[in-house]
Amino acid sequence: MPAPKLLLVEDDTALAELVEYRFRGEGYDVRTTDDGDEALLLAAEDAPDLVLLDWMIGGTSGIEVCRRLRRNKETAHVPIIMLTARSDEEDRIRGLEIGADDYVTKPFSPRELIARVSAVLRRVRPALAGETITVGDLSLDPTAHRVARRGTPMKVGPTEFRLLRHFMEHPGRVFSRGQLLDAVWGSGSDIELRTVDVHIRRLRQAIAIPGAADPVRTVRSAGYALEGV
Amino acid sequence: MPAPKLLLVEDDTALAELVEYRFRGEGYDVRTTDDGDEALLLAAEDAPDLVLLDWMIGGTSGIEVCRRLRRNKETAHVPIIMLTARSDEEDRIRGLEIGADDYVTKPFSPRELIARVSAVLRRVRPALAGETITVGDLSLDPTAHRVARRGTPMKVGPTEFRLLRHFMEHPGRVFSRGQLLDAVWGSGSDIELRTVDVHIRRLRQAIAIPGAADPVRTVRSAGYALEGV
DNA sequence: GGGTTTCGTCACAGCACGGTAACAATGGTC
């Protein structure tokens, strides 16, 4: 899962550094500029996942930047959060109507800003906000029904998918065949225990890549487990 | 374009009536309740497009309602705006982290609330705001009822249009046949599951262009999805 | 090492699932 890319447009250097520092700490990839035109260039050449935009930056107004981001096809749907010292309702509404996705008034705490950013990202790109489960080099998206290893998508059958999901929801934990039957096949299923072995093999086969270790661990006389982090 | 459906959960009757009145005026379809459990029922039986949720309603807390909305698969992705008298940063962050999409403190002006609602909706379901959605090389204009692929217009039947629109509002996500029937045909429809297959085929046919991959993905034993970004 | 238990692997039969075409019913248009 690539780090979400933020573009911070802010001319208060001290504030910009603080925000940048905090977001870096949260695993974001942050670029900063204090100039509206430069912001548009940066956004156009490598579209960020979200823009933090000061209401008023030296030269052009933040509003104008917002409008022009929306006009450009490449950046039209990038979510924007406006930062501002003003708390007039009039301005707030104007910002939202122009196309900002959220509006945070200064002074704000970094924690709140982080919470808002991740709330917005969760909506826009679920894959960026931890909707996907990641264990080691494996990632699984339950809603898209997708599995990838080291970024490359893997073809996984239905039962193997459910099996893997169960493992990834409890990484490192050992499950007996009976427990796996209950969890993956349903508690009422009347299926041979050994059948689990076969699906374990199919799962191993499905997520195998040459030169990489098998993440499924066999625990003799106990069951199977997914290699933890 | 159907009216966006709001669910308002608020126990201050006077405020509830005011909000309801204003949103009706904006063309929204509003249902109101003052009870957390009833809210969950209403949301489950006919998923709204957005929930306005009071922080503290008689009996259960709004937070609990929020959490349970998120837990239910049907309502997990419905955006939520919390309304609250508190303005503690701690609470605000907590609400956002729990899964609310936005947070408005009382007293608020109806205008601002409307602006925030439409900002969230624009982000989550652009089609509701009458905006053109773009996913991959597909674009869909909800007001003009037009679909284009790589710029060239495509002829798409009514049902296929609604189907495609639903897919494009949730790109990448897998929907079971039952879910598609609820979302596209209406929750009360009594239609064979396999009928969905036929319309999927018709949709595929309608948006097919030679030399391009089929954007509709079949997920065996799970449903269908539109190839995400 | 011999015996026993546990696991890995394979091939196969059965069938569940999705793709497709054909058809009847409906409703709108001229």
Next chain:
DNA sequence: GACCATTGTTACCGTGCTGTGACGAAACCC
């Protein structure tokens, strides 16, 4: 009314998935 577009249903077919038993390999115990 005749025509056309659209819709929902069904039946058939092929493919891929699933569960099982059998056999050999490996690990464990003495």
